[in-house]
Amino acid sequence: MSRVLILIAMLFTSSVYAADDVYTGFFSNKAVSGYDTVSFFDGAPVKGKSAFKTKYQGADWLFASQENLDKFLADPEQFAPQYGGYCAWAIAEKDDLAPGDPKYWKIVDDKLYLNYDQSIQNKWEKNIPGFIDLGNSNWAKR
Known part of the structure; x- marks a missing residue:
């Protein structure tokens, strides 16, 4: 077993x-x-x-x-999408891996970011620069 x-x-x-x-x-x-x-x-x-x-x-x-x-x-x-295609908000806010869905995407400063779903993308869009800074920091520790 x-x-x-x-x-x-x-x-x-x-x-x-x-x-x-x-x-x-x-x-x-x-x-x-x-x-x-x-x-x-x-x-x-x-x-x-x-x-x-x-x-x-x-x-x-x-x-x-x-x-x-x-x-x-x-x-x-x-x-290639940032954070390996994982959800940009989850990496930033939770320092966690959640699936990125290609239906919920955004190009920022010539980089591709994916989010889990529409509600998460709405949260992420409220502070994109801050979430990118946090996401970059959290992703670098992996």
């Missing part, structure tokens, strides 16, 4: 946290839930396609086009 519980715990742990702290969710290795991170910077996030895929920080990153994949490969840190 204890072996089964250990195996289940290992399965969930490895599914939730990809290498280098990139959020991929349960039963997936897709960063940003499979969205094309470059497309956020164009103002219209879209899902990526498996034909345009790369590995980065232990996760699979999908893109809508070869052009977007090439942009990402040229400067992945520019396009």
Whole structure:
């Protein structure tokens, strides 16, 4: 019985946290839930396609086009979401890891931030600079 519980715990742990702290969710290795991170910077996030895929920080990153994949490969840190795609508010306010949802996003100073849901994003938007400062400090300790 204890072996089964250990195996289940290992399965969930490895599914939730990809290498280098990139959020991929349960039963997936897709960063940003499979969205094309470059497309956020164009103002219209879209899902990526498996034909345009790369590995980065232990996760699979999908893109809508070869052009977007090439942009990402040229400067992945520019396009990857902050805090590994975890919720920016949770990192800042709670120093905790919560899923970032690509439906709730914002570009600030040319960096992509994700939040857990609309209510959390509303909280985060009340003090974006303060939450970014706290988030950066908390993330650096990880």
